[in-house]
Amino acid sequence: MTDPKSPASADIGLIGLGVMGANLGLNIAEHGFTVSGYDQDPGKGIRLTDAAQEQLSEPERIKAYSDIVPFIAALRRPRAILMLVPAGAAVDTVTEALSPHLDQGDILIDGGNSHFRDTERRLQTLTEQNIHFVGMGVSGGEAGARHGPSLMPGGDPAAWERLRPLLEAAAAKVKREPCVGWLGQGSVGHYVKMVHNGIEYGLMQLIAESYDLMHRGLGLSQEEMGAIYGHWAQGPMGGFLLEITVDILGQQDPLGEGYLLCKILDSAHQKGTGQWTSQESLALQVPTPLINAAVTQRVLSAAKAQRQQASQQLGGPIELAPIDQETFLTHLGHALQGAMQLTYTQGMHLLQAANQHYDYCLSLELVASIWRGGCIIRSQLLEDLRAVYQRNPDLINPLLDSDYGAALTRTQEGLRAVVQATACWGLPVPGLMAALGYYDSYRSSWLPANLLQAQRDYFGAHTFQRIDREGNFHLEWGKK
Numbered sequence: 509m510t511d512p513k514s515p516a517s518a519d520i521g522l523i524g525l526g527v528m529g530a531n532l533g534l535n536i537a538e539h540g541f542t543v544s545g546y547d548q549d550p551g552k553g554i555r556l557t558d559a560a561q562e563q564l565s566e567p568e569r570i571k572a573y574s575d576i577v578p579f580i581a582a583l584r585r586p587r588a589i590l591m592l593v594p595a596g597a598a599v600d601t602v603t604e605a606l607s608p609h610l611d612q613g614d615i616l617i618d619g620g621n622s623h624f625r626d627t628e629r630r631l632q633t634l635t636e637q638n639i640h641f642v643g644m645g646v647s648g649g650e651a652g653a654r655h656g657p658s659l660m661p662g663g664d665p666a667a668w669e670r671l672r673p674l675l676e677a678a679a680a681k682v683k684r685e686p687c688v689g690w691l692g693q694g695s696v697g698h699y700v701k702m703v704h705n706g707i708e709y710g711l712m713q714l715i716a717e718s719y720d721l722m723h724r725g726l727g728l729s730q731e732e733m734g735a736i737y738g739h740w741a742q743g744p745m746g747g748f749l750l751e752i753t754v755d756i757l758g759q760q761d762p763l764g765e766g767y768l769l770c771k772i773l774d775s776a777h778q779k780g781t782g783q784w785t786s787q788e789s790l791a792l793q794v795p796t797p798l799i800n801a802a803v804t805q806r807v808l809s810a811a812k813a814q815r816q817q818a819s820q821q822l823g824g825p826i827e828l829a830p831i832d833q834e835t836f837l838t839h840l841g842h843a844l845q846g847a848m849q850l851t852y853t854q855g856m857h858l859l860q861a862a863n864q865h866y867d868y869c870l871s872l873e874l875v876a877s878i879w880r881g882g883c884i885i886r887s888q889l890l891e892d893l894r895a896v897y898q899r900n901p902d903l904i905n906p907l908l909d910s911d912y913g914a915a916l917t918r919t920q921e922g923l924r925a926v927v928q929a930t931a932c933w934g935l936p937v938p939g940l941m942a943a944l945g946y947y948d949s950y951r952s953s954w955l956p957a958n959l960l961q962a963q964r965d966y967f968g969a970h971t972f973q974r975i976d977r978e979g980n981f982h983l984e985w986g987k988k
């Protein structure tokens with residue numbers, strides 16, 4: 509930490525003073541560090557320094573520029589610069605603009621949601637220039653950035669000790685442990701953030717399905733649903749996404765009568781990180797059907813016009829079969845908890861497979877620990893996951909841990925009951941169905957893949973293996 513009045517004293521430079529950059533700047537300055545901010549839009553810098561005046565006891569700890577030269581001149585050496593600009597071309601544009609102003613040993617951090625392959629490429633280029641590049645996943649949205657995000661840095665290890673005090677101070681804390689840690693080399697920081705977002709998609713989809721079942725299935729009011737989510741948020745699956753769901757259900761429409769939620773168009777958007785997770789899981793041959801269903805469901809929701817036409821043409825149950833509400837809600841709580849646990853399971857399985865495939869040397873215990881606070885997917889369930897990797901750091905799938913699996917043995921009946929009832933109702937629960945299909949497949953020592961192999965050999969001479977002898981076999985099928 510340096511005296512903000514001395515020249516070239518800023519501990520960190522921030523590029524991109526939008527939602528994340530401005531709030532992280534305020535957070536870092538609040539912890540006694542000095543920040544030099546830059547944005548191409550001068551209005552963003554003015555807004556940030558105004559916010560510093562309002563919110564900080566030492567507002568002079570933040571200076572903002574719309575010219576790169578004084579921005580750079582304000583930084584102490586070796587310089588550390590954190591970019592929070594939109595993922596994609598903007599990161600390359602900023603990097604190229606910065607390049608002539610950087611010296612060997614300076615640190616450049618990309619805190620956006622960049623694709624890990626872009627991070628790999630940038631790391632290679634910048635390492636050749638002796639610039640230490642860090643790809644850092646940041647999660648927590650606006651409030652997290654301001655008051656304590658979850659931070660997932662990885663890349664050039666030479667950068668870590670310089671960044672560590674600042675990142676540990678700014679990160680969320682759980683039981684006084686900062687939700688940040690060095691994840692390893694290469695693109696690992698952005699890979700972990702990608703999987704975080706894949707899990708985020710899965711959890712959000714499951715909560716949306718449970719809302720649909722209570723709303724259209726049971727006909728509960730928003731007050732009633734708010735109370736149920738509030739109760740669940742206090743239990744073993746409690747976490748940020750359930751808590752914000754309670755707030756969302758209670759929000760009145762500021763532009764009219766009644767609640768806002770029922771006036772929001774049912775067409776979800778996405779920026780790509782969930783889709784990347786699914787693409788990666790297919791590339792590495794890791795089953796993540798629940799996350800895939802969540803991505804697909806966003807796509808389907810956006811096809812509103814097609815759904816409206818199909819709703820007039822395609823048949824299904826006309827009336828919902830009556831059900832005991834109290835029993836169903838108990839089952840739904842268990843179903844949601846089990847399916848949420850399976851969402852984390854699929855994400856962790858993918859991370860462990862990536863660990864092997866890309867030689868990341870990633871600690872899954874550290875990942876679970878970092879995700880316990882600050883981030884969008886934080887929940888009680890992460891404590892159980894952390895314990896799994898404390899017991900067995902190399903476990904390929906947490907379902908193979910007997911304690912972790914025991915919780916699913918307890919909730920699976922509820923999941924089964926909910927899927928059964930909703931299949932009869934004709935209400936779509938692709939996330940819950942994918943969860944159950946995954947659970948039953950994973951625990952099945954035999955699957956009907958023998959028939960698939962026979963079919964492949966029948967039409968393509970792809971050969972098959974036998975259970976009673978070694979070798980590859982082919983049959984001229986259909987010939988008597």
Ligand SMILES: NC(=O)C1=CN([C@@H]2O[C@H](COP(=O)(O)OP(=O)(O)OC[C@H]3O[C@@H](n4cnc5c(N)ncnc54)[C@H](OP(=O)(O)O)[C@@H]3O)[C@@H](O)[C@H]2O)C=CC1
Pocket residue numbers: 523524525526527528529546547548549552592593594595598601602619620621622646647648649650
């Ligand atoms: N919002 C969120 O909840 C989260 C976002 N992220 C990621 O963090 C990154 C930043 O997101 P967010 O803060 O929400 O985005 P914003 O759009 O709010 O802010 C990005 C800022 O970067 C500026 N910018 C764009 N291009 C350049 C450039 N070439 N030079 C200088 N400044 C530039 C933009 O200016 P202008 O407006 O003039 O284009 C804008 O002020 C993204 O990668 C996002 O995916 C990660 C976690 C959570």
Ligand SMILES: O=C(CO)[C@H](O)[C@H](O)COP(=O)(O)O
Pocket residue numbers: 621646647648649705708777778779780781782884
């Ligand atoms: O990274 C985030 C949260 O962790 C961002 O909010 C991201 O934008 C969410 O993804 P999408 O826009 O695809 O829903």
